[in-house]
Each structure stands twice: as structure tokens, then as C-alpha cells.
Amino acid sequence: MIAIDNLLDFFLETRQYSEAICKPLEIEDYVVQPIVDVSPPKWHLGHTTWFFEEFILKAHLKNYQIFDDDFSFVFNSYYEAVGKRVVRSDRGNMSRPSVKRVYEYRSYVTAAIKTLFEIEQSKNLNDLLEIGIHHEKQHQELLLTDIKYILGNNPLQPKYSETFLDNPIENHEQDWVSVEEGIYEIGHDSEGFCYDNELGFHKVYLHDFEISNKLVTNGEYIDFIKNNGYKKFELWHAEGWDWVNQNNIKTPMYWHQIDDVWYYYTAQGLQRIALNAPLCHISYFEAFAFSQWKNCRIPTEFEWEIAQQFFPWGKRWEWTESAYLPYPKYQKADGALGEYNGKFMVNQKVLRGGSVATSNKHTRYTYRNFFQPNLRWQFTGLRLAK
Amino acid sequence: MIAIDNLLDFFLETRQYSEAICKPLEIEDYVVQPIVDVSPPKWHLGHTTWFFEEFILKAHLKNYQIFDDDFSFVFNSYYEAVGKRVVRSDRGNMSRPSVKRVYEYRSYVTAAIKTLFEIEQSKNLNDLLEIGIHHEKQHQELLLTDIKYILGNNPLQPKYSETFLDNPIENHEQDWVSVEEGIYEIGHDSEGFCYDNELGFHKVYLHDFEISNKLVTNGEYIDFIKNNGYKKFELWHAEGWDWVNQNNIKTPMYWHQIDDVWYYYTAQGLQRIALNAPLCHISYFEAFAFSQWKNCRIPTEFEWEIAQQFFPWGKRWEWTESAYLPYPKYQKADGALGEYNGKFMVNQKVLRGGSVATSNKHTRYTYRNFFQPNLRWQFTGLRLAK
Amino acid sequence: MIAIDNLLDFFLETRQYSEAICKPLEIEDYVVQPIVDVSPPKWHLGHTTWFFEEFILKAHLKNYQIFDDDFSFVFNSYYEAVGKRVVRSDRGNMSRPSVKRVYEYRSYVTAAIKTLFEIEQSKNLNDLLEIGIHHEKQHQELLLTDIKYILGNNPLQPKYSETFLDNPIENHEQDWVSVEEGIYEIGHDSEGFCYDNELGFHKVYLHDFEISNKLVTNGEYIDFIKNNGYKKFELWHAEGWDWVNQNNIKTPMYWHQIDDVWYYYTAQGLQRIALNAPLCHISYFEAFAFSQWKNCRIPTEFEWEIAQQFFPWGKRWEWTESAYLPYPKYQKADGALGEYNGKFMVNQKVLRGGSVATSNKHTRYTYRNFFQPNLRWQFTGLRLAK
């Protein structure tokens, strides 16, 4: 348990950082939702705030005055237990509440949380605050991915920021790490914060495997494209092949070929592709096809968790072969917070590691991220195994 | 032909009025597109400007410097002759260009037009300017209908303005105007401006008919609802009946029944429905079903044009029974401007009159407005005939 | 009024002819519904039979025993007044009732009608029988168009029959018929049978026009294709242009270009296209684009009705420029039969004439056929006007 002073500082820093992410935006950028997966930045700012209001202030701060009765409807994401909400695809249709009002909402709730924690402290309250902080950190990564999508899919391709470098180069030599067959232990077993889906510390049996110490690079992926990787059905899952053809997929997201030169949209605008930077914005389907083409495979999340101590990670969320399923003895949390993880445990893939967009203290080697296999707007990449 | 000084004044007034319409908006309101028919206000502001740049400045102002090369792609609506464009359903996905930049674009183009007309005047240029002005006036009505939709479909139901009264009451007695069988003349035959679809002055043969001197009111329509008008298939076209059932239509657009009292969203926010105000925001399908229920019918556009001298009009665009078709000897204009009207002459209905949202000098008794029969976000109403 | 003996003969001949049309079919051909517009032949055979049972036998034949209680659900087409029914798109999903059972149903109902008319005769009954006969004749044309679609869209392209010649050649010289401006009379005004939509004999004012004495031929249409008619947006309605692009339309239905030679599927299988045969299986959108390319136009249904005495017709249903709308003073029939025509009077186009597939005694110069502008599986063609 974190001491309360540190926790409040952690809370305030987190609140400030969300707003810092949005500093470079125009008001207009806060509003749009070009695809259903991408939420408007003002929605993220409001939703993370609503989370503290709904799960902490309403229940625990005496005489707390709700900021605006309509906001529960507007800013609930998917908590069925908490009542009705704007359907997800309508988030970008709402010009109001205005950005200014959302910032007022943030200040109001931040202040109320301070007030509450100056009056009262308890294990239960601290746990709730801690989950609220981690929830906001999770949305900080989504803010970055969603802003990139909003700007990167605009025909004007505006820059986001000079300081968020989303395509860092890696120069170490590629090599294979070998792990021996045997029983290994998986899951969260220490003091610090984790989500319910990491609990259920348990044993797995792994067979001999090798795993790369380096992420797949853009250069390697250009070879795959040149070798007609997107046209060879035998490399793809049936569902992946349909996805390629129905969406006319020919490159990772944000890539453009102009006069035979490869470019990608980055947070600094359109740039020539760095061959040594780790591949990014690929779907699981593309990760799989590439691994087939290389006569390799994608590691499971268990292999990754055991081997991760032997290589650097954290630049790309790494697709794994593992489906997102409950660990043995998994128990979902009680009440509305129980909707956080468990109800998504079907038809999604686990990603491990973390990315350039992951907030400080928001990943760890037991962290289980998860997305549908066709999604690419996160900072997703690939590490091979065999 | 309007004298050039008057025409320039007319141009400048028109440009100012578009901006006046947007005065009450927040920046955020300029951006969203909640349904495909509703364009973001900033798009209207940019598109009307692009029209002057594309069809006048590029061709006629020597050394004219295009404001931004990307804007033709962003602000073209449907002119195939002019090149590629953002697909209509994506207009609300574009946060950039910013509202500020769109206003700069407006100032730049307005100034360039002034410059051009101070240098050069000709019949051809004046005609082009006049069509550009009328084009912008047409978009002024769309600005008002689209703003109403954006705010009226927001869960917070914010007000637009205290001064735009969209539900004025009419107190004159309902009566029937009789017109005798015979040959009548239809179409535009005077000096002033008109669109190509009003030309082809021609004769029609009308049979005896009667037409109401008053629009159908909200009070009458509430009777239709109470009499289960929305549940009696025999009142509806087959296509209208499908539309009612697939969209679960039970009232005109913007109506809400709260604790047995009828309300509607107006430019001043949610209000009790005025029984004496003319019915608004109905589809042609609803107009037809109501007229069947009354044992009446909807007048044709020819009946309307001949009878309009005998009653007040201009509060609601009045659905007619007439399909939008070319008049005999219709000739569409040459070049890109030929796409203005003719290519929409299938599967649409003619509306006559004008509405509370119609700009000054932008309607006349020969004016042919047209929309698909299911659309309701315009200020549409109904006048009965028999 | 037709004498009852003749009427019964007319009834029996009509019943036999429907079955004769289906003679060349395999059992399997009776069942499928490759697109929603095309009904399975067994459905047509059952539906026309149900029409006699529902509207005549149930009400008028004492102690009539319904053949099968489920058939009303299965064979109702669109009569809301008569109760629930299989949704149209599900007709091809029903393997039962079997073809054999449908033929038994036909025999049973045909015999019951005979019995009824031997017992009882009245103006009302005769009128009902007559409408039932014409209803079946209308479905005979649909049987032929639907069978052609079922076989012609099968990859094996099987023949239907050696005797139904759907592409007869016309050798007369093309010429223009002139009609003078004036008042003309339109609609059905004689003794014989007609539908309610032809009534309302009334006057129209026509301006001078010329109309071709010959249908547009395949040869002329090949010139249009060679001249990139399908690629010139300026020839098309906006809605037509979308239709062309979304459906990748490059030729009329059933046309194939193999090694630079043009073929079409006919009732006798795949054949080289006859240049002198009248063009067939085009949409209204194609008819319009072709007429624009020729600097001509499509005649209105009124022009056609007045001019038809001066040229041969009956090989192709001819698209007209007229929308399908009620004539002045149109009254729809009472009860379920009122659903026959009136409820379709929106978003459809009138076709005039008749086709190679039209049954004996089932067309006349006042007959108003109607379809949506994108449909092509009927035997549709084009006559130009100017």
C-alpha cells in the first residue's frame, strides 16, 4: 500500500499529465471520432474524471454535489451496472459539453478528491483511488493513439508534437534467446498494483523454445511486402485473408508509398520510414503472416513472460499467439469494477510489453493488454519465436 | 442584370450573414456530423468559399494565389468535373482545417472577389457571382437546419439562439381555395435570378381542385397520432411503412412526449408544442399518410404554383405530390455548374414555398426545392388539397 | 363484362399457361431466389393460387375447406390487410411446401373455382375472378423474368427453352414521329379490364415533340459502351453514377465480352449479340445516360400514350421519364385489393408497352407498369424522344 501523501501526489501528477498530452491540440481536435475505436480526446478527459466521481465521490464524500447530472450518461464507457450511456459510435457526434466545460469538470473532481482524501483515508479508499489512477493512465495511452489517428487520417496530415518520438531506432544485433523445457510460474505475485486478470499466480509447462532479443524492424517488413506477402493467401489465417481483401490492406497503418519511397505518418508529421525502427501499427493477422513467411511463429504470452528478462522491451505492444482467457482460479472483482477485464475474455489476443505511448508506471512484465486481432491503431509490433 | 455596385453589396451582405448565423456557436459545434445528411458548419463556410475560388477566382483573377492547395479536396461537395473530394460521410471526421483557418479562408476569398470586381466587370462574371451568392444563400438555410440537428440531437439539448423563432403561430381560419380547370403557365418568365430547373416556361392542363389556405398545424397532427396514424398500414406507401417500422418512427423529428405532455426541441431549447404553429420536420411519407387520413391529398407543384397567390406561404417548405423531373425543353447548364440541379432529377420530391430558415431573396413562387421522401431535418410542412 | 363461359375458359387457359411456362424446369429450379427481387417459381405458382383462395373462395364458396392453413403465411406477397407473411427475402429459404404439393394446391383451387362459378355468378364475383386472372398473367411475366435470372446467373448457364425467343430482330428503318402541341386525353376509357391506376381519364397539355418509331438497338448501345458511356459521369444522374460504381456496371444485364466478341445469355443459352435486336435488360439509369449521350431524352408516359398509335410496340417495356404517380382523381380500390397499386406510387418509374414475356391480353396502350430505376431483370428497353 502506497502512503497516502505519495498516492495523492501520484493522483495529481496523473491528472496533470492527461492535460499535458492534450496541450498541442486545437479545440476541434478534441471532438471528432473518425472510426468507432477512436474516441474524441474530450471524451477521454471526461470519462476518466467521471470514473472518480462515480466510483469514489458519489459513495464516499459526504454532501458531494454531482457536477452535472447529464455527465453520467455522456461519459460512462461500458459499465452496464451504472446505467444507460451514449452509444459508443455516437461519441463523435456530440459537440457539447464543450472542451472548456470538460476542463472545469476535471478541476472540480480533482479538487473534490483532494478534499476527500484530506478528510478520510482507508485501505478501501486508497485501493479505489489507485485503480482510478491506473484507469486514467490506461486512457493516456489511448489519448495518444487516438490523437495520432485523428491527425494522421486527416488529409492535411498535421503534426502533433515535436517531443513525442514514436519511431525510435534500435541498433542492437538480433539474436535468439533459448529457454529450456520445464515448469514455470506465471502471474502477479508481488506487492504492487495489478489488474485482476494478472492474478491467479500459477504454473505452466513450457517446451523448449527460442525467442528473438529484438523486435521485427521496418526494414524486414518492407522485404515481406516486396516478396508479395500481402498477396500470398497461404501465409494468412482465413479470417485475416478476408480482412486483407475486404479492406484492401497493402501496408501497415500510416504507411504511404510516394514515388517509390516509403513514408509514414509520425507525431512529427510525414517522414521517411526508418529501416531500423521497430515495426508498428500492424494487426495480429499481419504479425502472423509475417511470422509464417519467416518460418517462425509468434510467442505465447507465457513464453514471453518467462523470457522477457533476457531482452529489452517497452517500445511496442507485442502481439502474442495467446488468446485472452482467464488464468486458472481467476476471480473477477465485485460490482461495476468487475466489468473492467473479465467480460472481454473472448475473441481477443493478448499483447505484452508496453509501448512508447505507455504511461510511466503503467506496465510491468505480468501486464496483459488485449485487443481484437484486426486492430492496428495501437503501437503494436512483433517479436518472433521458434 | 443587377448593377455591379448593388451586386457587390449583395455579395458582401451574404458573406456576412453566413457568419452571423454561426455567431452563437461554440468552436466544437462547427465540427460534428451526426448523420450523413448534416454537414459540419465549418464545412458549409468553407464550401461556399471554395465555390467562389473554384468557379470565379481561379479562372478570372490574374495571378490569383490559391489559398491552400488541399482545400479543393476538402471543400468540394459533389462536382465530379472538378476532381476528387472527401467522401461526404467523412466531413465530420476532420478536425482540420480549424475554424479559425476557415474564417481566414473566407476573408481571403471575399477580398479577392472584391479586387476582381473592381478591376473587371462583365455579364459572364456577374452571372457567376450571382449564382455564387445564391449558392451561399442556399447553404445558409442548410446551416440553420444542420445546426438545429447538431444541437437538438445532443443529449444536453442546448439552445441555439433567442432570436431565430422556428415555430411561429398562425391564427387565420382554415379555408379552401378553388381553382378552375384549364390551361395554366408554369415556370420562371421574368428578369430576376432563377435556377436552370425553373426555366422552360410551359403550359400545363389542370383539373378543378381545391387547396387549403393554411398549413397543417401541430394540433391536427396530434389528432393523427392519437388516432394511431403511425400504426395503420393502409395510410402509408409500402416504402413509407417500411421506413416507419425500420426506424421506429412515432412522431415528427424533434418531438418528445414527457409525462403525457408534448414538447419539441426549438432554437430556444425544449418547449411545449404550440398547437397553432404549422407542423414541421415531417417526411413526405408522413405528409402522405396524414393526407390519406384526412381523405385529402397533397397538391402537385403545378397546383401550388398557380394557387399560391391566394394564400400566405414561406414558413414551411411544403411537400408536393410531384416528383422532381425536368420541365419540357429543360437544358442543363454547361460545365461543372450543370451538375447543380439536373443530376438529382430522380427519386426526389419537389417542395415549394420557403421556410423560416430561408434566406432573404432566396425563394420565389417558381422555386423548386427537392429532397428524398424520407428526410425530415429541413423545415418541412404540409398543405392539403382535394 | 365477359360472359361467364368465356371467363371460365379464360381462367382455365391462364391457369394452364402458368404451368406450361414451368414445363422445362427441373424441380430444383422452382426453389431458389438468387436476389431479393427474383421469387422462386414455385412461389409464383402458389401465390397466384392463394390469391384466388383468399379473395374469392374463402369469402364466397360455402363450406370451402382451406387447402392448408400454413399457406396464407407462405404465399401472401405484400397484403398487410391479410395478415403476417414470410419476409420476401426468405422465399428462397423454404424447401417446403414441395413443388408437387404446390401443384396439388393449384388443382384443388382451380377445381373449387370451377365449382363456385357453376353454382353462382354475379358482377362482383366476375370482377374478382377477372382481377385474379390478370394478377396471374402479371406473374406469368415475372415467372419468365425470374426463370431467366435463375438460369442466366448460374455458372453453368443452362438453356431454358428453344421456343421462347427473347431477342427478336427488328428491321424497319428508324424515323421520328412528330406530335403537335395541344390538349390530349389520357387514361382508360373503354369497356375492357384495366387496373385502378389507369382510371381517372383526364386531360394533359403536351408541347411539340418527336419520338422514335423504333427501339434503341444493341448495335447502338455497343457504340455507347465503346465511347466510354459508362465512364462519363456527366451523362448520369448522381444516383445512377453511384449505382454504376458501387455495382461495377459495365454492360446491360446478361452481357459478356469473351475475346472481344459480345455475347448475351438468352432463353436458348449464350449467343452472339444480335446488333439489330432491341436493347434489353437496362436500368432507367442506363436509359437516361444513353439518351443524354444521343442528345435526346426519354419520352414521358403521356407522350408515349398519345404517340403509340404511330409505331409498333410490345417487345420491350419502355422506360419513361414519368415518375409513377396517381392520376388526378385517382381512387384506390377498397380493402386488401387497394394495396395492388397505390401504395407503390413513390420512387418508381413508369414503363409502357409490353414485352416478349408479357402474356396474351395482358397489356394495352393505357397500361402503366412500374419499377425502381435501378432494376434490370425485366425485359426493359428504350425509345428516344426529342
Add this chain to the structure above:
Amino acid sequence: MIAIDNLLDFFLETRQYSEAICKPLEIEDYVVQPIVDVSPPKWHLGHTTWFFEEFILKAHLKNYQIFDDDFSFVFNSYYEAVGKRVVRSDRGNMSRPSVKRVYEYRSYVTAAIKTLFEIEQSKNLNDLLEIGIHHEKQHQELLLTDIKYILGNNPLQPKYSETFLDNPIENHEQDWVSVEEGIYEIGHDSEGFCYDNELGFHKVYLHDFEISNKLVTNGEYIDFIKNNGYKKFELWHAEGWDWVNQNNIKTPMYWHQIDDVWYYYTAQGLQRIALNAPLCHISYFEAFAFSQWKNCRIPTEFEWEIAQQFFPWGKRWEWTESAYLPYPKYQKADGALGEYNGKFMVNQKVLRGGSVATSNKHTRYTYRNFFQPNLRWQFTGLRLAK
């Protein structure tokens, strides 16, 4: 390796059994495809035949004359390596080839296989024949599920057969089997036939678990429905909850509540539900929600494979919690046959056991069946674990 005489007998028996399954059908039943997952019976008969022709006869029987050049296009299912094919959703739109011709095709190919195996025998040929036989057996189960769907979704609800009893009662007492924590071995390790997805014999580590010796019954499931199981979002996956609401799901497939009595469609027609029969035709989503309601869980495929020796199985395909993923060291077969299994290893769930519809010798305790989690037309059921 099976001796060749036995293998030929096995082949002939299999070919006969497919035809025996179709004996009770009308010709019409062979043709329809009411949903995309359900193929027309004649397609199954043709496709299993094409498999022998394509993968054995073309390559191995000298001077073999292809039965019909068009059949490869018509009867290929999903083998991209073999060329173009009819899109799956169009299978029910093809009335030809006729059922008679498909049976001729069967006889022709069966005879050719006999000829080939009388001339030549080899390990390779035998392996191919064996896989073809198992392929046909797999389609025999699909024939039964698809026929049930075709008849059971027909408004007339015709019987299929008196002898295929799809809802057998189970009377043994429910009890829990305990399995101890430890390393276990998984996968196919014996002589007999298996698919590539069962190979890769390997170790897993299982934790203590208990598993029911009995399938969930209809009676238990009625309790779940009565307890509003379909209305409690907290029991469902998010994706399952959407599925329930979008499809208005309230019962398993084929269930009907008539005057408060529960019925289901069976191979013998509509019957009262047997409370003691094992639950059938549920999706994985329903299996999961039911298990949550019971405070239990669904076993993994590994738990099932280890525990299966302690309980009877084979009446229902049992949903497992396991996603369909490759075993460690999985190698897909070379060439077109490599498309058999591997390319489906994403977004599907493993089912274990077998069902009343599974053909003789077509299941075993290592068999991995797989379907998408929303599908219900297979004979799917549930066994609980904890």
C-alpha cells in the same frame, strides 16, 4: 495403416452413408441455404466427391476424364490453392447442377476411386484416401445439422426421420470428478488416423479441478431462463451481451414456448422438451453465461482430455474455454491440404467430445472440433467444471 481391402470397404460404406442420410429428403430440400453457415445438402454431396476427384483422381489416375469442368468452380469450399470458387453465400442460389447429376457425379467418382485402388496402392495414396473418407464423415455431421436447420426453420416444420433421435435422455446422477494438479500429456500419440491439429503430443501443467460427470440438462437450463439469465448483463461477455440483444435471443435454437409449455423442433418434428435430455444448440456465449450463473466455469480442452476417461461423452459437442490455437510444434500439412485446419486458428473455440450426429469412427478423445462462439446450429452442449 489400414489394409487396403478394409480401406476400400471403409470408403464405400462412407460413400453410401452420406446418401443414406439424404434418403428422407425431397429434391427441394437439397437446394436451399437459409443462412450462410448452412450449405445445401447437394453441395455437401458434390463437395465431398470433388475432394476425391481433385486431390486423388486428377493427380493419380492415368487418363482420368474430369466429370464436368465446371464442378471445380461449383464445389470447391475454401481451398485458395485450387482456384476460384462460388462465394459461400451463393451456394443456395444455384439450382444446377441438379440433384440427379450430383448423384451421377458421385457414382462416377466412386467407381474411379475403386478402379485406381485396384490398380495401384501406396502409403501416400492410402493416406490421401483416408483423409478423404474422414473429410466426408465430417460433412456427414454437417449434412445432419444443415438438414435440421433447413427443415426446422421452415414455417411448416416438417419431420426429417423417425430414426435419428437427437434428444436422448440421460438418467445417471450428476457428480463431480476430481483431478489432481500435475503434468499431463496431451494430443494424439497412437497409430490411428488423426488430423494435423491433434499432433504435437506435448505436456501441460494442470491445477486441481473438478468436472461434472454429466452434461447440463434442459431442465437446468429452463431454471436459468426463469431466473432471467438472458437479462442479467453481469453473466455475459460484452460480446455475448451484444449478440443477445442484437439478435433478440431468449432461448437455445429450436426452442418455442407455446401457451407456457416448452417445445423444441427435433428430427421427429415439434415435441415437448425432455427435461432430462442434455441441453443442445447453445452458443459458447450461452454456455459461459450459464456457467457463471451456476458459479462454475467451462473446462479447458486439456482438462476435458485428461478427465474424459471418467465420464460418458459423445451426445453433444462440448464447448470448452480453450481458444482454438496450435499445439506447440504444430506443423501444417503441405499443399492445399494444409488449408484444412491451421488457417482457422483464430477467434474460434474448441469443442470436444462428439454428438448424436457424429459419424461412426469420426471422433476420439483427442479430436479438436472448433466453431465461432456465436454459432448454435451444431449439436452443442455444456459440461461444467470448477
